[in-house]
Amino acid sequence: MKIASWNINSVRLRAPIVLDFLNSHQPDVLCLQETKTPDEHFPHDAFKGTPYKHIHMHGMKGYNGVAILSKIPFTKQDIHHRACKEDCRHIAVTLEPKGYGKPVTIHNLYIPAGGDEPDRALNEKFDHKLNFVEELTDWFPKHHKKDEAVIAVGDFNIAPLEHDVWSHKQLLKVVSHTPIEVEKLTEMQKAMNWIDTARHFVPEDQKLYSWWSYRSKDWLASNRGRRLDHIWVTPILKENLKSHNIYTDPRGWDRPSDHVPIITEFSF
């Protein structure tokens, strides 16, 4: 089974490149963030005639929005509201992959970006971001047993490790890589003993990015990226991990998202 995650920054505008990616890589499940559309305007037509018959989503006008497209039917689907808002940032599905024999629950998360000022007293958005992560730290252990097969994916908007950003030193005061955010994300990770599947395969001293700003003149040449997108699994799935890949090509396509898709592959 292959699970993909991609912050698409408008699924209506970029449905054609989503389709290209699905055709090329054939993930069983694709989790999208920043779909930026109410459910009634989701571009269903683009995915007609594909194997992705099962779609769960929660969207709103203009901002945020998450969706899960799947070849495998869902046995359960949920919408979660976080940090006292109903802003379409967390959905989940449960499915039963062939060859595994147990249900697997997949959480699709779009953690708030957090604005520019990394001070929760001065910046409401930063406070909301930290509250959101704190709530997840508390919520996951209460709603899943430690031996359950659970996957958490999405745009976490935090690059936790030194080599998850182009310059650790220059980004210490930049939202996405500040010590307080890293601390909060690490607490969330410890609460379920989540395995960061990218770093399961790639040593921590190697640079890994999944996002490049729209504002840089030449994203590829300057390569000032950050690893904001993650696929985490509970320890029971560790023995089934087969690969993790970051697909940078779509960043160079016409009218790209500023994030690129990632895929974790399992042995079942």
Added chain:
DNA sequence: ATGGTAGGTACCCTA
């Protein structure tokens, strides 16, 4: 230290 780009929406917000 500053401002740079993109998308959705409605003349500005969020990233």
